Amino acid sequence: MTTRRILIIDDEETIQTVVQFGIKMTAGWDVLTASSGSKGIQTAQTEQPDAILLDVMMPEMDGIATFKALQSYPETEQIPVILLTAKAQAAEKRQFNDLGVSGVITKPFNSLDLPDQIARILHW
């Protein structure tokens, strides 16, 4: 498995930490963190990660708005986005897929499983 750079955008610091630790521990990938949508967009523009894990429920700018913003910039529109959500409904998953996101991972998840899940979703 080649080394990847993953950006996690989540307002919860604990999530940022376990995601970072889990991915590093399992796959050894670099994990960048951002605690809000706007910060995440800036990081994505400058750092050009291989994939973005984006939390749906965030204050101010939520995951959907952030995703739409990322899609609107040419430098970020190609970066695959996987949503992290507590909403596990099948209908909602379809709705997210219709937006153009690459995949959905439902909370609660085991961060040790994340590299496998990401690789499967993005066909790495």
Place this chain on the structure above:
Amino acid sequence: MSKGSSQRSSQPRKQKSSSAIAGQKRTNKLLLAALFENACDAIAIIDDWGYFIDVNVAAMQVFGLPGEALVGCNVQDFTDGALDIEQIRGHAQTKPKSLGELHLVCRDGVQRDVEYTLTPEVLPHRHLLILRDISGRREVMENELRRQRQRVELFSEVTLKIRQSLQLKEILQTTVTEVQRILQADRVLIYQVFSDGTGKTISEAVLPDYPVILDMEFPVEVFPTDYQQLYAQGRVRAIADVHDPANGLTDCLVEFVEQFGIKAKLIVPILQNLNSHPQNESNSQNQLWGLLIAHQCNTPRHWVDFELELMQQLADQISIALAQAQLLEHLEDRVEARTVELKEVNRNLQQEITDRMQAEAALRQSEEQLRLITNALPVLIAYIDDQQRYRFNNQAYQDWFGRSPAEIDGCHLRDVWGENSYQKMQPHVEAALAGHVVTYENDILLNNGSPRSVDVTYIPDVDDQKTVKGFFALTSDISDRKAIERMKDEFISVVSHELRTPLTSLHSALKMLATGRLGTLTTDGQQLLGIADESTERLVRLVNNVLDLQRIESGEVIMDRQAHNAADLMIQATEAMQPMAHQHEITLVTQPADILIWADCDYILQALTNLLSNAIKFSSSGKTVWLTVEHQQCTNPEHNLTHPSPLTPHPSQPAPLPTSAVALFRVRDEGQGIPADQLERIFERFQQVDSSDSRKKGGTGLGLTICRKIIEQHDGRIWAESLPGQGSTFSFTLPALNGG
């Protein structure tokens, strides 16, 4: 004329001597002249044009002119041309004589009616005219006719007066009064004969100079029964003088009548036809009812035919009146009887009206009580007829709609609730009018714009003939309950979501610690870490289940139903559960069949895996768990709610499939089984046969509740059967699309 007759008579005497013949001729001539002059009839000889040639004395009198003045006059001048001599002459061959009547206007101004005989050609161009004055005779006849007409008029006048009344007494009085007036008699009376032979004067018209005998009763001796017999046969007696022995009146009778100053009397019987009496139909004889009697008191009197006739006619009228009076009496009896009957009917009607009024009053009172009770309730209570119009509604309607019960009474549902709300109500209203008990919840907007959630029950009003006459509608406001439910759902949803984030951190952190790559723990430490990890996983399942259940119950989830092959779902579920089965050393056997079902595959998979997971968990290692499916034609109405039977609850969301075929899924294990009294309870939340056992198996206590909710959302049914010690079978049905 004299010559003519001598010619005719001379023929057979040709042999006689001429002197004898001459002497005979002279004698005849004298005789004829005497006959001519002295004849009572007027005799005239006229010529061809009607001019008088010779006339006798009588003719001079008839025409009113002396002989010399009359000769040379024309007969046509007196007859106004009525006598056509030429015509009579023309017919002389066939009709030797012409007869007729003429009206003469004479010179003395007198007009006469005459009979005439015209014998043409008694001598050549001489005609014999004989006239007889009949003016006197005609006058007599006319007087007689006039008299008769007067009598007829009199009769009819009296008859009319009699007929104008139905009262017998009045008729009798009118009769005696009129007879007395017409006959100028001193007394006229009606004497009634009684069955014992006695009698009594019951009507009388008498001149003031003579004694009154009205109401006087007479003994049988005065009018013996043999006399009565004679009168009954129609005898009429006219006695000009009571003292005349020719009348044959007994002395005692003469003496008797003299005390009333009676000189002459006229008696006619009044008969009663017994035929009119129903009791004596066989006897057609007339019975003497009484007598109509006229008295002359000052002098004897010769009664004339007219008087007799008048009396008889009036007696007949009285007979008719008697018969009518009898009929009238009969009629009155019938009227009386009928009146009694009618009074009885009337009384009964009155009673009925009273009863009905009392019943109505009782009904009103009962209705008033019902109204008081229903008005005190905060629920909308109404009766709606089969035309969807209000026939009863309580006070609550006024509070909701601002219209009094009286205003709403008779209004259509649509007018009261508004078009939008009515649209939502309509299918349920129609179901109620089809005879189903309907219960449903609805969100409506009142006229003032305020939203309400209501719980509605319709109970059809079915009569003896199974006809739905209307329905009772109970509508309660569940807005508060709904608001609380929404708050609860929202709370659960938020809490579940909020729990997930810390759970993710906790879960991931524990998993990383467990890898040992962050440092090695003591054995005790590792054991504690294992407990923390396991509890976290259970907490995750619990949160997931709570959220699932809340979503399904709140209706937030709408089943996305499509056609699926049961076999595919069964294989997917088995594959998903295979690792767990392997872990528990359980053999998982599935027997898939191609049955098209109408379902949301995600939820059916959830239900299947849930049931399989339970079966595996509660089986000992080495046992087998079976998953089977079969096609069934449903006979249990509970399975098919598309056509609910009358008086069973009508589903708020009728199943879309007009089929009664189902797919029956079964999950069978060889576990410890479930006691019979627990078979139903295990589907309630947090109910397990043994809660300690449940914790040991890592269950949440919500799995079966979620399964039941999922299956019910699919219009199916789920249940459990078990033989304790031998295993359990969980079955559920889903609507099938084809015959399998």
